[in-house]
Amino acid sequence: MMFYCPPPLTQAALGVFVVLYLTSLHTQAQENAQLQIPPSLVECYNDSHFMNRDNRLPANIETFINLIEKVENSYAFNQDIRQLAVSLLHRFRQDGIQRAPGVMRTVGVLPFSPTGFQFPKFRILLSRLIPGDAMRFPNDTLTREERCSLHFMLSSSVDMQMRGDEHQVCNKLAQYRAQRLPRSAQHKPKNSFVGDVETIDNFKFNGSKRKTSHIRTNAKDQEYDFGWAETDFGVSHDNDISHCPVENGVIHTDWGTVATGTLVAGIAAGLQPQTVQLKTLLALASRRPGSGQSLPQTATVNVDNRWAATLAGDLAEVALIQMPMTGSDTASIGADGAWNSTVMPRWYFLSQRHNVEMTDAEIRGGLDGLIIAMNIANWRTQAPNLKLSQLLRMYYSMDRVLGSNIMACNRKENFPIYAPLNIMTAQTSAFAQVLDREIQLKVTLTPEAIAQFSTGASNSLTSYIPLMDRRLDCLKPSEDIFTRTSILTDLYIFLDTAWSYQIVENYVNYVVQRMNIRPYGSSVTLLTASGASLLANQSYSIIDFFKQWNFETHSQAAKPGFSLPTILSKATELTHGLFEIESKRNSLGLRSLIMLLMPSPLAYVNEHDFDYCQRYLDFLYRTKPDINFIYYSGGVLVRFKSYVKDPRTDLFLLDSERDVEVSSLPVVQRIKNEPRRITSPCSMHFNGSRHHQQQVKQYLPLGFVNFYKIAANNFFTPGYMRYIKIKALSRTAFVICTSRRNSWPYRNTISSSPSTEQECLQVSNNVFSYDLTDLCLSYQIKHECPPLFLSIQAQAFADSSQIMCEEEECLSLQQTQFLLITNNLDCSNQGQQLLKSIELILVITFLTIKNLYK
Numbered sequence: 001m002m003f004y005c006p007p008p009l010t011q012a013a014l015g016v017f018v019v020l021y022l023t024s025l026h027t028q029a030q031e032n033a034q035l036q037i038p039p040s041l042v043e044c045y046n047d048s049h050f051m052n053r054d055n056r057l058p059a060n061i062e063t064f065i066n067l068i069e070k071v072e073n074s075y076a077f078n079q080d081i082r083q084l085a086v087s088l089l090h091r092f093r094q095d096g097i098q099r100a101p102g103v104m105r106t107v108g109v110l111p112f113s114p115t116g117f118q119f120p121k122f123r124i125l126l127s128r129l130i131p132g133d134a135m136r137f138p139n140d141t142l143t144r145e146e147r148c149s150l151h152f153m154l155s156s157s158v159d160m161q162m163r164g165d166e167h168q169v170c171n172k173l174a175q176y177r178a179q180r181l182p183r184s185a186q187h188k189p190k191n192s193f194v195g196d197v198e199t200i201d202n203f204k205f206n207g208s209k210r211k212t213s214h215i216r217t218n219a220k221d222q223e224y225d226f227g228w229a230e231t232d233f234g235v236s237h238d239n240d241i242s243h244c245p246v247e248n249g250v251i252h253t254d255w256g257t258v259a260t261g262t263l264v265a266g267i268a269a270g271l272q273p274q275t276v277q278l279k280t281l282l283a284l285a286s287r288r289p290g291s292g293q294s295l296p297q298t299a300t301v302n303v304d305n306r307w308a309a310t311l312a313g314d315l316a317e318v319a320l321i322q323m324p325m326t327g328s329d330t331a332s333i334g335a336d337g338a339w340n341s342t343v344m345p346r347w348y349f350l351s352q353r354h355n356v357e358m359t360d361a362e363i364r365g366g367l368d369g370l371i372i373a374m375n376i377a378n379w380r381t382q383a384p385n386l387k388l389s390q391l392l393r394m395y396y397s398m399d400r401v402l403g404s405n406i407m408a409c410n411r412k413e414n415f416p417i418y419a420p421l422n423i424m425t426a427q428t429s430a431f432a433q434v435l436d437r438e439i440q441l442k443v444t445l446t447p448e449a450i451a452q453f454s455t456g457a458s459n460s461l462t463s464y465i466p467l468m469d470r471r472l473d474c475l476k477p478s479e480d481i482f483t484r485t486s487i488l489t490d491l492y493i494f495l496d497t498a499w500s501y502q503i504v505e506n507y508v509n510y511v512v513q514r515m516n517i518r519p520y521g522s523s524v525t526l527l528t529a530s531g532a533s534l535l536a537n538q539s540y541s542i543i544d545f546f547k548q549w550n551f552e553t554h555s556q557a558a559k560p561g562f563s564l565p566t567i568l569s570k571a572t573e574l575t576h577g578l579f580e581i582e583s584k585r586n587s588l589g590l591r592s593l594i595m596l597l598m599p600s601p602l603a604y605v606n607e608h609d610f611d612y613c614q615r616y617l618d619f620l621y622r623t624k625p626d627i628n629f630i631y632y633s634g635g636v637l638v639r640f641k642s643y644v645k646d647p648r649t650d651l652f653l654l655d656s657e658r659d660v661e662v663s664s665l666p667v668v669q670r671i672k673n674e675p676r677r678i679t680s681p682c683s684m685h686f687n688g689s690r691h692h693q694q695q696v697k698q699y700l701p702l703g704f705v706n707f708y709k710i711a712a713n714n715f716f717t718p719g720y721m722r723y724i725k726i727k728a729l730s731r732t733a734f735v736i737c738t739s740r741r742n743s744w745p746y747r748n749t750i751s752s753s754p755s756t757e758q759e760c761l762q763v764s765n766n767v768f769s770y771d772l773t774d775l776c777l778s779y780q781i782k783h784e785c786p787p788l789f790l791s792i793q794a795q796a797f798a799d800s801s802q803i804m805c806e807e808e809e810c811l812s813l814q815q816t817q818f819l820l821i822t823n824n825l826d827c828s829n830q831g832q833q834l835l836k837s838i839e840l841i842l843v844i845t846f847l848t849i850k851n852l853y854k
C-alpha cells in the first residue's frame with residue numbers, strides 16, 4: 001500500500017480514497033488515536049519507574065537521533081524514511097496525556113488518559129491526514145527505557161498541576177536561560193566566559209517578552225481561564241495551577257527547544273503529502289451541525305496535511321480555545337520556557353501558565369517540520385536513500401541540508417518563504433473548522449467566527465516569529481580551525497567516586513556528549529579511579545553509556561578514592577588490549593588515545609608512589625608515545641603537575657561551584673586538539689609473514705580538516721619503501737600539510753602569511769606521497785626524534801553530487817573521501833614484549849617500596 005503520490009491532480013481523489021479506506025478498515029490498527037493509553041504504551045505508565053524522569057534518557061536532539069539511528073541500523077531493517085517517520089508517530093506519539101489527580105495506581109487502574117486539549121488535533125492527524133500504522137515497527141530493537149523515552153519525547157502535553165517546587169524553580173527560569181552562552185562565544189578561550197556567566201546574577205526576570213512587543217493587547221489575558229475547561233486538567237482553582245507548568249514532548253537543541261512530535265509529523269506529512277477536501281473531512285467528523293450552516297469563503301480550501309500537522313494545527317487550537325475567550329482579534333502566541341539542566345535535559349518549565357496552546361517549542365517544531373515538508377520531495381530525488389537520522393543531523397547543525405540554505409538556525413529567514421500569510425490563514429481557517437467538530441469547547445462558534453479567529457491567530461504568529469530567539473542565529477564561520485575538525489578518540493575516564501553523582505554527572509556528561517560517540521566514531525569507557533573497575537564498559541553509543549552509568553551504579557561502585565599506580569597499570573593494560581585488536585584488524589588506530597583522570601578535591605598521589613609513577617610514566621611515554629594523561633580535578637591542580645607531559649595544557653579544574661560549561665569546555669577543546677593517532681599495527685598474515693601495507697578510507701565534511709600524528713617509533717629504524725600516501729576518492733581537491741614541529745599544520749585561507757614550519761600541497765587526481773625513510777637519521781634516541789604531523793583539508797564548496805556518501809560509516813550524506821595508505825612502517829620496536837618485562841620489574845619495585853614502608 002503506497003500513499004506517496006506527488007502529482008497534484010490525483011491528490012484530492014487519493015485523499016478521499018485514503019479517508020474512506022481508513023475509516024472502514026484500518027482504525028483498529030491506530031491504537032494511539034483511541035481515547036485511552038494504548039496497550040503498547042502501558043509499559044511507560046504501569047509503574048512509577050518512568051514517572052521519575054531520571055530514569056528517562058536525556059531529552060535532546062542527539063539522543064533522539066541516536067535512537068532513530070539505532071532502529072535504522074538494526075538487523076534486517078528495510079524501511080525507508082517515509083515508513084519510519086510514519087510508524088514512529090503511530091507507535092510512540094500520543095498527545096494530551098494527563099494524570100488524574102488524586103487517583104492511585106491500582107490493579108486495573110492507570111491514572112492516566114489523553115484528556116488534554118492537544119488530543120483532538122492529534123487524533124485527526126493520525127486517523128485522517130497521516131495514514132499509516134506501527135505494524136512493522138521493530139519494537140525489539142529498542143529497550144523499554146528507549147521506547148518510553150521516545151514516547152515521552154514525541155508526545156505533547158502540559159502538566160499544569162502544582163508540584164510544590166515552584167518557589168525554587170519558577171523565579172529562576174530567566175537564569176536558566178541565561179546560562180546558555182551565546183553561540184558565538186563557544187570557541188573563545190576560557191577566560192572570556194567569566195563575564196558571560198557572572199551576568200547571571202544581575203539578570204532578573206524581566207517579565208514576559210510580550211510586554212515589549214505589541215502582540216498581547218488584551219489586558220485581561222491573565223485573568224481568564226483556559227478555553228479548554230480547566231477541570232480537564234484536574235484542577236478546579238487557579239491556585240492549583242503551577243506558576244511554571246512542565247511542557248512535555250519537547251527536546252533541547254542548540255537552536256532552541258523543539259516539539260518533537262510536531263517536527264516528525266511535518267516530516268511524515270511531507271513524505272506522503274495529501275490534500276483532502278474540507279467537505280470530506282467535515283463529513284467524517286463526529287459532530288455534524290445542521291445542514292443550514294454554510295462555510296465562509298476563506299474556509300473552502302482543501303486541507304494540506306503538511307500544514308495541519310505543523311503550524312496550522314497549533315494555530316487552529318489558538319483560534320478555538322484561546323481567542324473566543326478574549327474577544328480580541330489578536331492572539332497570545334508563544335510560551336517561552338527553560339530547562340533546569342541543558343546537559344541532561346529532563347524538565348522543561350514554561351514561564352507562563354495561560355495561553356499555552358502554541359508554545360515556543362511548538363512554533364519551532366512546526367516551522368522546522370513545515371520547512372522540511374516543503375523540501376523533502378526534492379531532497380529525496382537528490383538522495384534517494386536519505387535516512388531520517390541523516391536528515392535531522394544535517395538540519396540541526398551548521399551542515400545545511402544537501403547544500404541548500406535550509407537548517408535550524410535559518411528557520412526565521414525561511415519562515416516567510418515557506419509560510420506565506422495568505423496560505424497560512426486559509427489553511428488554519430480550514431483546519432479549525434475540522435477541529436471545531438472534534439473538540440469539546442466551552443463555547444459554540446459559528447464558521448464565520450472561526451474564520452475570523454483563524455485570521456487573527458495567523459497574523460499574531462507572523463508578527464511573533466521575527467521577535468523570537470534573537471540570540472539563536474547561525475554561527476559565523478570562525479577563524480578557529482578547531483571549529484572545523486571533529487573528535488575521534490578512545491576516551492578512558494577514571495572517575496573518583498568520592499565525587500557525588502549529583503555534582504559530577506553534568507561535568508562528565510558534558511564532555512562525553514561532545515566526543516562524537518557513535519558507531520564508527522569515538523568510544524568511551526568509564527572506570528573507577530580507586531580500583532580501575534568498570535562503571536561503563538567501552539561503548540560506541542552515548543545511549544549505552546547513559547544506561548550504564550547512573551545514580552545507582554555510581555553509588556554502588558567500589559570504594560571511592562584515587563590510586564595513580566592502579567590507574568597507570570590499568571591504562572597500560574587497556575592500551576595493550578586496544579593495540580592487540582588493531583593488530584588483528586590490521587588497523588592504523590586513527591583515534592587519539594586519552595586517559596582522563598578525575599580526582600576529587602581530596603585525592604592526591606601518595607608520596608611513596610612518586611618515584612614509581614615517574615618511572616612508569618617515563619617508560620610509558622617512550623614505548624607508547626600516543627598515550628595522553630589529562631587531569632580534570634577538583635582542588636589544587638599543581639599536585640598533579642609531575643604526572644603529565646605538559647602541566648600548562650593537561651591540567652583542568654573541575655569547579656563544582658561554577659557553571660558546567662565554564663569548567664568542561666576547555667577539557668573538550670584539549671581533547672579536540674589532540675591529533676588522530678596513526679600507529680603501525682605490525683599485524684601478521686595467516687601464513688606468518690607481516691602485513692606491509694595498510695590502507696583505510698577516511699571521511700571528511702566539506703571545509704573540514706583532519707589532523708594526524710605519527711610518532712617516531714613508527715619510522716625510527718632505517719627501513720625500505722617506508723611511506724605514507726593520500727589518494728583522493730571524491731572528485732574534489734584536498735590540501736595536505738606536513739610538519740615536524742607544528743602539531744596542527746594547515747593552509748590558512750584567511751591569513752596569507754605562510755608558516756615556514758610546514759609544507760602544504762594540493763591533490764585532486766594525483767596521489768600525495770611522503771617518504772618516511774630518513775626522518776630520524778640525525779637522532780640517536782627514539783624519543784628525541786619528533787613525530788610527523790599531517791593534516792588533510794577538504795575544499796570548502798562542491799556540488800552535492802560530487803560528495804554523496806552513502807556508506808554506513810558516513811556521519812552525514814555529504815562527506816569527501818580519501819584513502820590513507822601506509823607502507824612498511826617500523827615494527828622493530830613496538831615495545832610490546834619489552835613492556836611486559838619492564839612492567840614486571842616496576843611492579844616488583846613498587847611492591848618492595850610499599851613493603852618497606854609498612
Ligand SMILES: *[C@@H]1O[C@H](CO)[C@@H](O)[C@H](O)[C@H]1NC(C)=O
Nearest residue numbers: 042043044045046047048144
Ligand atoms: C510494567 O510493564 C513492564 C513491561 O511490560 C513490566 O516489565 C513491568 O513488570 C510492569 N510493571 C508492573 C508494576 O506491572
Ligand SMILES: *[C@@H]1O[C@H](CO)[C@@H](O)[C@H](O)[C@H]1NC(C)=O
Nearest residue numbers: 040091134135136137138139
Ligand atoms: C510493535 O508494536 C506495535 C504496537 O503494539 C504493534 O502494532 C506492531 O505490530 C509491533 N511490531 C512488530 C514488528 O511486531
Ligand SMILES: *[C@@H]1O[C@H](CO)[C@@H](O)[C@H](O)[C@H]1NC(C)=O
Nearest residue numbers: 202203204205206207211212
Ligand atoms: C528589562 O527590560 C527593559 C525594557 O524592556 C530594559 O530597559 C532593561 O534593561 C531590562 N532589564 C534587564 C535586567 O534586562
Ligand SMILES: *[C@@H]1O[C@H](CO)[C@@H](O)[C@H](O)[C@H]1NC(C)=O
Nearest residue numbers: 163165166168169340341347
Ligand atoms: C530540575 O527540577 C526538578 C523539579 O523540581 C528537580 O527534581 C530536579 O532535581 C531539577 N534538576 C536540576 C539539575 O536542578
Ligand SMILES: *[C@@H]1O[C@H](CO)[C@@H](O)[C@H](O)[C@H]1NC(C)=O
Nearest residue numbers: 533534535536537538539540
Ligand atoms: C566489555 O566489553 C567487551 C567487548 O567490548 C567484552 O568483551 C567484555 O566482556 C565486557 N566486559 C564486561 C565486564 O562486561
Ligand SMILES: *[C@@H]1O[C@H](CO)[C@@H](O)[C@H](O)[C@H]1NC(C)=O
Nearest residue numbers: 685686687688689690691692
Ligand atoms: C603471505 O601472504 C601474503 C598475502 O597473501 C603474501 O603477499 C606473502 O607473499 C605470503 N608469504 C609467504 C611467506 O607465503
